Amino acid sequence: MNFSLLRIMWNDWPALACWVALPVVWIIHWGFPYLQRGAVPLPLALPAGVSVALLAVLFWRIKRVADLFAHGVAVSGTITDLRIARDRGRLEFEFEAGGTRLRSWMPVHKTRSLLSLARGDRVEVLHDRCRPRRAIVRTLFAR
Template sequence: MRPSLLGIVNTDWPALFAAIGLPMILVIAALYPHVFPVAGSQWALLLEVGLPLALACAGLLMWRCLRVLALFRSGVPSTGRITQIQLAKDRGRIDFSYELNGSSHRSWQPVHQTRQVLALETGQAVQVLAHPRKAGVAIIKDLFHKSGDA
């Protein structure tokens, strides 16, 4: 079962940051000239500052979502083990190890704190999807499914 885009954004911290940042940047760039009068056109600010930042957020969001979807489509399933969980405020990082083609690998995943993330413990076994040709590129599959999903 593939994750939804909303599920990816809710789990993957960089994707969530980009999804929140994209509309905020556009609104701020559009409203700024009305709140703080500046010389020149309000569209100049939108085009010179807001648009490049919005495009950067859109690119980050697209890259993160496509990365997860590609691993769900062609990633090699493996059983992994959580080696470390670091949480701060609403985000964090989960380090994990797994085996692929007879070799041990380590990877990590930036996460937004969700119920699934908070339920994880160091040493816990997890299902991993690993890139078949790039050692160390992997995600924890379990984090992108709602409880009870396969």
């Protein structure tokens, strides 16, 4: 395990969104009746269900990175584009797998380590053996 859970939750946009949304759901659930006098609290099943869905997405994103670190193929790749809108973005890169040049992308959060990457930079890419387009830039999640 050479990846960092904190770096996954900080650099991967969907993981970060789920991580932040979990306490927000419960704060809204418990705080709304105090802000809106006379409001009936929502049924407990609603925030619990939303929390289960958020946790499922968070664990899926963590497992995806963990699987690529454990079983992925490490190749050299090149950053082709980095698009950022506010605090999130899309990191696009290309690499060679099985003699074929492939392009892939990943949703990212705007961090210092992400901003250190630029178009044309060489990076280490981890890709799935069976589905090579399923890939990540290793340096964003490594310890």
